[in-house]
Amino acid sequence: MSKKGIKLINNKIRKKSLPYVLVLPMVVMMTIVILYPVIKTVGMSFFENYLARPSVNPFVGLKHYLNFFDNKYFINSIIITIKYVAITVLLRFVIGLIAALLLNENVKGVGIVRSIVVIPWAMPVVVVCLLFVQMFDFQYGIFNYMLTSIGIIKEPVKWLSDKNLALPVAMFVNIWKGWPWVAIMLLAGLQGIQKEQYEAAEIDGAGYFKQFWYVTLPTLKPVTLTVFILLMVWTIKDFDIVYVLNKGGPAHATEHITIFIYQKAFEALRMGEASAAGVLVLIVTMIFTIFYLRLLDRTDNE
Amino acid sequence: MMSFKKHKIVRKTIVYIGLVLLCSFVLIPFFWMISSSFKPRAEIFTYPPVWIPRQPTFDAFINLIREKPYGGFGFGKFLSNTMIVSFFTAVITVILASFASYSLSRFRFRGNSSLRYMIIFSQLLPGSLILIPLYLLMRDLKLIDNLMGLVFAYTSLTLPYCTYLLKGYFDSIPIGIDEAAKVDGCSPVGALFHVVFPLAAPGIVVTFTQALILSWNEFMFALTFLNSYENWTVPLALGSSRGQYLIDWGYLFAGSVLITIPIVIIFLLLQKYIVQGLVSGAVKG
Numbered sequence: 254m255s256k257k258g259i260k261l262i263n264n265k266i267r268k269k270s271l272p273y274v275l276v277l278p279m280v281v282m283m284t285i286v287i288l289y290p291v292i293k294t295v296g297m298s299f300f301e302n303y304l305a306r307p308s309v310n311p312f313v314g315l316k317h318y319l320n321f322f323d324n325k326y327f328i329n330s331i332i333i334t335i336k337y338v339a340i341t342v343l344l345r346f347v348i349g350l351i352a353a354l355l356l357n358e359n360v361k362g363v364g365i366v367r368s369i370v371v372i373p374w375a376m377p378v379v380v381v382c383l384l385f386v387q388m389f390d391f392q393y394g395i396f397n398y399m400l401t402s403i404g405i406i407k408e409p410v411k412w413l414s415d416k417n418l419a420l421p422v423a424m425f426v427n428i429w430k431g432w433p434w435v436a437i438m439l440l441a442g443l444q445g446i447q448k449e450q451y452e453a454a455e456i457d458g459a460g461y462f463k464q465f466w467y468v469t470l471p472t473l474k475p476v477t478l479t480v481f482i483l484l485m486v487w488t489i490k491d492f493d494i495v496y497v498l499n500k501g502g503p504a505h506a507t508e509h510i511t512i513f514i515y516q517k518a519f520e521a522l523r524m525g526e527a528s529a530a531g532v533l534v535l536i537v538t539m540i541f542t543i544f545y546l547r548l549l550d551r552t553d554n555e
Numbered sequence: 556m557m558s559f560k561k562h563k564i565v566r567k568t569i570v571y572i573g574l575v576l577l578c579s580f581v582l583i584p585f586f587w588m589i590s591s592s593f594k595p596r597a598e599i600f601t602y603p604p605v606w607i608p609r610q611p612t613f614d615a616f617i618n619l620i621r622e623k624p625y626g627g628f629g630f631g632k633f634l635s636n637t638m639i640v641s642f643f644t645a646v647i648t649v650i651l652a653s654f655a656s657y658s659l660s661r662f663r664f665r666g667n668s669s670l671r672y673m674i675i676f677s678q679l680l681p682g683s684l685i686l687i688p689l690y691l692l693m694r695d696l697k698l699i700d701n702l703m704g705l706v707f708a709y710t711s712l713t714l715p716y717c718t719y720l721l722k723g724y725f726d727s728i729p730i731g732i733d734e735a736a737k738v739d740g741c742s743p744v745g746a747l748f749h750v751v752f753p754l755a756a757p758g759i760v761v762t763f764t765q766a767l768i769l770s771w772n773e774f775m776f777a778l779t780f781l782n783s784y785e786n787w788t789v790p791l792a793l794g795s796s797r798g799q800y801l802i803d804w805g806y807l808f809a810g811s812v813l814i815t816i817p818i819v820i821i822f823l824l825l826q827k828y829i830v831q832g833l834v835s836g837a838v839k840g
Binding site: 271273293355358366384386483489527531538546 | 672822
């Protein structure tokens with residue numbers, strides 16, 4: 254074969270392999286830091302894991318999974334996770350939607366407000382937590398001071414160490430930090446609505462609420478679904494807020510599933526059991542992911 | 556029935572009340588943080604609390620920066636650790652993500668769509684799930700308590716998200732531009748470096764910033780992978796003080812202010828682009 258011919262074939266191979274060469278480094282990295290850990294977690298969940306004696310890690314089958322059914326701390330953590338996710342997702346959405354509608358109004362100064370509301374979203378989680386720990390402080394906290402001076406409460410309240418209040422406080426911190434993201438996503442959705450649609454509705458005699466119901470909400474549907482799915486998935490894996498506020502305490506009152514996994518793995522050193530709980534979270538996450546992918550494909554095709 | 560004008564005034568009033576409420580909801584805690592960082596110790600531990608420091612002082616900031624052996628917080632070390640980790644994470648992420656997302660955006664190859672699904676899935680994956688094997692892996696590689704080890708772990712958080720984000724930017728650059736470059740005699744790689752990357756520069760900057768912010772704020776991995784306090788990042792140093800018996804709120808507030816302000820400024824400057832990327836990344840494919 255002539256030199257030119259070889260060069261041509263080489264070029265062809267190079268051209269064909271180029272896409273793979275470009276993605277390869279990323280795929281290798283993702284395999285090491287994501288894919289391998291996921292598979293390993295699934296594997297580990299079927300074994301007993303003694304950190305100190307890795308050579309004797311017996312296969313235990315579904316033991317860890319079956320044990321969860323009568324582990325009251327596990328069941329407790331599931332209930333807390335459901336409460337935490339349901340309430341914070343709903344409230345972040347409601348506040349975010351109201352805020353987005355307000356921020357979409359064409360009034361003077363709304364631009365500045367749009368910048369201000371991003372602040373909680375931009376702040377590091379740990380900073381937000383510490384800030385509220387101090388503000389909710391029993392003795393010197395500003396919340397107790399404000400609430401007692403308005404007369405809502407008579408005595409200062411132990412927000413963080415009361416086992417009935419610790420979870421609502423964690424939810425409050427989560428909502429305060431999280432609603433701006435919802436507002437901004439929905440605002441972007443609102444700005445995609447054509448003015449003519451409202452004008453047409455107005456000509457048809459629709460008032461504000463009718464316009465909201467028949468024009469705004471249907472157009473926001475795809476964004477809303479995305480926001481809901483992402484919020485659910487992110488909140489299930491939330492760790493920082495509850496950990497920094499109370500480490501899952503007092504008396505397991507804020508111990509949601511991620512804290513449960515973390516403490517099983519790194520404090521009780523029961524890696525197998527922790528992995529099994531992780532796999533359960535994985536399954537739930539996968540269900541949401543499938544919904545999300547369907548949603549993406551649908552918006553792609555439109 | 557209400558007249559049109561009256562209706563408009565009512566609506567405007569409601570909007571303004573709402574906006575003021577939103578602002579105070581956000582700004583009261585934010586203001587409290589800044590105000591408290593300038594309070595002398597006695598004013599932090601006082602009841603009723605004071606909104607504006609009566610005797611403003613920089614003591615908290617001085618204590619914050621003073622080295623640990625001299626009774627301070629040793630913030631400088633934590634800050635430089637955080638900067639090193641976030642910088643390297645962002646650089647590695649952007650390099651890997653830009654090649655990969657260019658390929659995903661431009662070429663139809665076998666595995667393209669399954670790779671895309673994998674990226675979306677990894678974005679939604681709970682960190683706690685990969686934490687345990689990652690910890691064991693890093694222990695075997697002797698990367699525990701090592702800043703580069705943390706960078707390595709952080710790419711698992713940043714890489715899927717940033718690849719996805721960048722793919723969106725590349726998709727918005729018409730493919731005709733690559734072809735024009737090829738007609739001018741550029742190889743595909745040449746077109747990438749000379750034409751597409753410069754055009755995607757704003758997107759690359761935003762992606763870099765996003766990776767930077769993600770690792771700048773991260774807490775759980777830092778908590779798990781770093782032990783000795785010389786290696787701590789700022790979020791870890793601040794977060795760990797919570798369990799201590801005596802908390803010096805002065806320098807916690809000062810430290811909070813110092814790491815929050817740069818991020819808030821970046822956010823405000825890049826807000827438009829961040830929102831754009833966010834929306835195109837999350838809503839479209």
